[in-house]
Amino acid sequence: MNKTATCEILVTSDIHGHIYPTDYRTDEERSLGLAKISSLIQQERRQAPDLLLLDNGDMIQGSPLTSYYVKHNKHIDGSHPVIAGLNELAYDAVVPGNHEFNYGLDHLRGVVGESRFPWLSAGIVDQETGEPAFGKPYIVKKIGDTADPIKVAILGVTTHYIPNWENPLHIEGLEFRDALETVRAWVPRIREKECPDLLVVAYHGGFERDLATGEAAEKLTGENQGYAICQEVAGIDVLITGHQHRFLAEQINGVAVIQPGCNGQALGKITVDFEKQGERWQVRNKAASLLVVDESVTADEALLALVSGLETKTQRWLDQPIGSVQGDMGISSPFACRQADHPFMEFVNKVQMEAAGVSISCAALLNNESRGFGEVITMRDVLVNFMFPNTLVVLRLTGRDIRAALEQTAVYFVIGAGGELAVNPAYIEPKAQHYNYDMWEGIKYELDVARPFGERVVKLTDLNGVPLADELEFDVVMNNYRAGGGGDYEMFKGKPVVKEVAADMAELVAEYIRQRGTIEAACDYNWRVVVNGAT
Structure with missing residues (x-):
């Protein structure tokens, strides 16, 4: 044997x-x-x-x-x-x-x-x-x-x-x-x-x-x-x-x-x-x-x-209160948060714009377990919502680049068998990639996900309602992962880097809250997702 x-x-x-x-x-x-x-x-x-x-x-x-x-x-x-x-x-x-x-x-x-x-x-x-x-x-x-x-x-x-x-x-x-x-x-x-x-x-x-x-x-x-x-x-x-x-x-x-x-x-x-x-x-x-x-x-x-x-x-560090919220900045449904402007995402983009000194920003809800902020904010809340040590990068983009990025973002949604809005299965399997759906501030836009991929941006203007010209240039802040083209955002690769912010996002958020003590849950409703023109 x-x-x-x-x-x-x-x-x-x-x-x-x-x-x-x-x-x-x-x-x-x-x-x-x-x-x-x-x-x-x-x-x-x-x-x-x-x-x-x-x-x-x-x-x-x-x-x-x-x-x-x-x-x-x-x-x-x-x-x-x-x-x-x-x-x-x-x-x-x-x-x-x-x-x-x-x-x-x-x-x-x-x-x-x-x-x-x-x-x-x-x-x-x-x-x-x-x-x-x-x-x-x-x-x-x-x-x-x-x-x-x-x-x-x-x-x-x-x-x-x-x-x-x-x-x-x-x-x-x-x-x-x-x-x-x-x-x-x-x-x-x-x-x-x-x-x-x-x-x-x-x-x-x-x-x-x-x-x-x-x-x-x-x-x-x-x-x-x-x-x-x-x-x-x-x-x-x-x-x-x-x-x-x-x-x-x-x-x-x-x-x-x-x-x-x-x-x-x-x-x-x-x-x-x-x-x-x-x-x-x-x-x-x-x-x-x-x-x-x-x-x-x-x-x-x-x-x-x-x-x-x-x-x-x-644990002691996580439980330290660093500020409070006036109003409601909680996220009860990540899915709903990605369908229309939300106070929490407005806050995230606001922090990014202030840190970078620009007026246009895009950011993602990084985790489907994120619940935004309650009335009292602790370091635990910050770390749960910002678990990656991402830094910020300002890219110089054209209106054409921004439109292409919004079209890529709009791929996140599909229409289900019953005509309902649903998440594209490619963002769920084989690996959850909800962090590759961006929400923007500093512009106004509307995505109609009943339309074919690549044709879903039905409105895109500046905050005054003026359409974004393809050749016009804008400085946009985003995290370093996205700035490198991560998440199939090929339009960002090789674009001029205007500025880099060395501190990671969790540090920036915590410091922003500490400086103010109380932050306001506000929303300008500058964007939304629609199906055949209806929310």
Whole structure:
């Protein structure tokens, strides 16, 4: 009978700074976070002590805990809280995600220096040397019987679309090479040089096509290339994915594929069975599954204790009142908020216009869980509504550019089977993208979504009712993600940058409120969405 062995790989991705199982909007416990994932990891390690543990990126940004650490507590209580957790759990390697760059290279390099594990990214290289900018392109691990181990090679790659979103100062000196081509180049090199028994690609990116049909699931920009990697690159056994926050455990073209959601809601598990044939271990079977965090999973108290001091400071900071609202600035329905001008979005655009010193602004309701502001505003309210550390950019646009941007925004809506207004499914699956619907101030406009795509802007004027001429130029403020063309706003790419505002939006909002004490819920109703001319 031939000798057999099993290799188990556990995967986290898109943790986004969530360690405690906390809903930071309400301070209630939820089924998420690295501390609960830790309990699942320990449970698996009791069965397979030599398993591999990997993180697939977007770990250091995204929660009030990590925001507080960066802004108010850095270098006070030791290393970054997520890195402290990954060190404690003895991760074997991590891959940088796009949000790792949000606080700049100095911060990221400091985080890398605190890590007791390698960072892998073959496609992010130093512009001058061409060498990987973060550690190694890949590692080789030997597991199982020390006399006859299984040799596992792990290649790390990151979506190369980052320059389309990130502040250029945060990625200065880096080159982001095409992820698919990077995998295509490195896999045969690793196969030839290392002769691994198992080759794993950990890719901070997702799937551009429907996994069952192969039909395009999004505009093929290159942001996500997981499907092409599985179909076009021979020699891959396992593909770890992320970025889209999906729950996937599949087989594509013989490749075991995993994607474990976000915020520590699930732990990815890949089990590979081997059989010894001659001198080599051969893969006999591969299975991908998700270990979902539910009410039965308790948080690891030791991991909680590791960052308890910082969590206490964070909660105290979040509960600080910074101002109040006169009137109603609450959002009862995000869907309704996107159909006509709303006091909260009017406020957001007003903050942007004041910070940038311009009279036209566009902004999005970033999260469908945003509820605007109640009567008393705390830092918790600000962070819940502005969870990304976006900065502001002023672009010089023509009237034609603005019209094109509004047409892109109008794609968000479709007409349902019953004639009702509905959200375009492309903004919901495979990844929710409500943040790609913009609302404008400083102009008047009307979108008729009963009309075909590209013909929905039926009114567009300045505030005095004068039509915006195509060739007339305007200075417009927006966040840096949008200014780079993020969200398929191609008309913004390459436009002249008039000004950049270095402070992130949460800081700008908090300071605006502190200076005034009380803000007024006001609305000039400068825009609306209609169906066949009727609201």
